[in-house]
Amino acid sequence: MPLSAYLIMSAILFTIGSIGVLARRNPLIIFMSIELMLNAVNLAFVAFSSFLDSADGQMFVFIVLTVAAAEVVVGLAIIVSIFRTRRNIDVDEMNVLRG
């Protein structure tokens, strides 16, 4: 398959992830959408690595994977602590910083 097919695939997944971030109110699902976006980017990296015949793309994916893991850990911890204080995790209720 040509490179552009994989890139289009990556674009589609990225877009679906971003729509998910905008349209859902449950922070867990928002988080999952973010993971989806990260994975779309990973796909693009691996596609380039394959087509440019270089290992750099896979290295990036490796790093991204690690970062995603760390991010998930901290993010979920935040969500849990918010839930502990507020008993509610609807993001629309977290509007204390409104101007």
Added chain:
Amino acid sequence: MTNLSFGVLILPLLGFMILGVLGRFMSRGAILAVAWGACGLAFVFAALSFLSMIGTPVSGRVSDPTIYTWVVSGNLQISFGQLFDPLSATMLMIVTGVGLLIHIYSAGYMEDDPGFWRFFAYMNFFIFAMVLLVTADNFLFLLVGWALVGLASFLLIGFWYQRRAAVAAAQKAFVINVIGDFGLMLAIFLIFINFGSLNYQDVFGKLSPSALGGPTATAITLLLFLACTAKSAQLPLYMWLPDAMEGPTPVSALIHAATMVTAGVYLVARANPLFELAPVALNIVAGIGGATALFAATIALFQLDIKRVLAYSTISQLGYMFMAEGVHNYTGGIFHLTTHAYFKALLFLGAGAVIHAMGGEQDMRKMGGLRQRMPITFWTFLIAALAISGIFPLSGFWSKDDILGSVLAQANATQNPWFYVLWGVGLLTAALTAFYMFRLFFGIFTGSYRGNVVTAHNEEEEEDEEDGRGEASPRPGHHAGRVGYYDIYEAPAVMTVPLVILAVLSVIGGFVGSLALFGRPQWQPLANFLASVLAVKAPTISFALGWLSTGLSLALALGGIGVAWLLYRGGFEYKESRNPLYQLVFHKYYIDEILTAGLVNPLQALGRFASRFIEGDLLDGGSRGLAFLFRLSSTGLRRLQTGYMRNYALIILLGVVLIVIYYAVRG
């Protein structure tokens, strides 16, 4: 030739600085020692230099050392130097001599004043400034001296600064003088453009009809004359001088009679090469001089305040000096300057003695019969009055006759009818001068004492003062006209000795002037002395015409005295007249009222308008409006901060999309 003019300049300055800093703590004797010492030493130096100048041959009578180079900037080079030549020597003698006499007199006049030290500090400062003005060797330092004498005048007119009238008069004097300063500055700019230098010797050395075109010369000289009208109180800028009488009488004598107001006459004489290239300007000078002389004399006819009569008389006599200079007789102008200094200072000092004895009273209606109580003042005042009226053989006769003769000579030479009119004006003014002078004289000294007569006018005044409704606080020593006749004493010696000296000068001072009348042209010491500076070909007249002019003026003067004697010899009875012409002249032609309504009030209204609308609404409103705009925009922009994370994410994504589209479109 020894030139000690630097000492003459510095000594009064040192006196001013010492008195200014330490005068508050010094004893009376110490203050007088410093003040008299500074002025006296200055006079001694001036006299020594003058005598040595007489001893040197004519060609060597110019000394122009440069004392300090101030500005060297490209083409502009200005240095401070003092020009010592016959004209400045004469002026120095007058300034320091009469100044010294008045310093001595002031010790007696101002003895009760708490600001004694301040007075003498300012007087020394004035002497310094006036010396700077007459000895400066370039136009720029002339301007500096010009402005400094204006400052000294301001300080001294407003000496009793708690009086609102004095402060207003000082302000008026200063503002009107600034108009003159403006003219002088413009003239300096024009001179610099045309000559590249402001030094007298450079400018006058390069003059010739081809070097300087007619219009330019006329412009420069008219601007210089504008400065002279302001400083020497000619039409149309004379209004400050009568008001300046709010200052102490020695100030009026020194500044507003003998020296400062003559600075304009000095300037025209000094710049005579420039004026000779601009005949139009000279005619204007003569015309304004003559018009002012007549105008001021008419006002003086009806004034009741003795100092105001003398003030208008000063304006009138200054008009004579300008008339002389306008018909190429610069020597005549300077000659009349010197004689006028003697008798006008004497008149003012005599009036001051009267005022001092009367406890501050200046209204002629409350005087009378002071001959028996103040004999010395009486005799010296009489001599001065005769001198100013131009009676033979006193000094005023010679100088006034010189002026009128030269006007007639110019009329004869040019056959211009206006010069004949000018000559007639001069004669008429001589008659009026004699009349009002003797009206004043008789009003003060003859008849019976009117001081403790309570008239209706008096009662009103007293009620005002007792209720405290009057705005102006009374002049120091004012007793509301209740000084008893036998409380009036002759002035102390420290005041009468200068009076006597000035009287002697008024008698003999004219003999240095023209005795050409008697067919001896070489017997003109003053003219010969000044000839090296004021070398101008003035037209001459025949013997017969000269005698005609002299005889007419003498006859008219005697006539004026006679009329005054007839009307007032028994004392001055004030009769208020309802004649509208009388009212017009009595109120000084309502000039002050017209100017207030036409100039001052609109300007103040403009100021109020500007303050309220331009500053209040426009500027303050503008900044308030700006603040309002900011608040408005911030209130609007606040709505972007919704607090919802999803909105923020939407905006981020929008940004990303825009960037991608940009790259897509860019290709």
Added chain:
Amino acid sequence: MIATQIAFFVLAVASTASAIGVIAFKNAVYSALSLILTLLFLAMFYLQLGAMFIAIVQILIYAGAIMVLFLFVVTMLAPEAGGTEEQDRMPWQRIVGSVLGLTLVGALSYLIFTGTIASGTKADPANSLSAMVAKQGDIQAFGLALFHGFLFPFEVTSLLIVVAILGALIFGRRA
């Protein structure tokens, strides 16, 4: 090559469907499960592209560890979180988001189709990945690339992990 293409299309459709499932399900657990599915399909994509190690790591770490963590939290919060989707204050957000998404995908597609790859980016044949793989095998090639070229980032990621652990500990404490 036709098998590859068919495989690609099948995978494409499937992963798209499960991705949509991630964002569409009301139930968070269903979303999480859809995400796991998507990750698995992506791993197959990696396999197709020849990135063996990455594919396995994806399954092990991402689908195996990270998603399990997600499921823990989802199930812990699920009963309370379930009732939050009643009143949407900003219904327009969904529409705007969809429009933006469509625009994004359209623009990206345009760029992808009309763009060209710069000439110098293909690695020279001596150092290329395929050569390494052919010489030493996949894992070794990957390991060599990681520890020769990317050692420093590798060490830094360990620091990152420490930070994450600390963060989790701090957030996890009671009040």
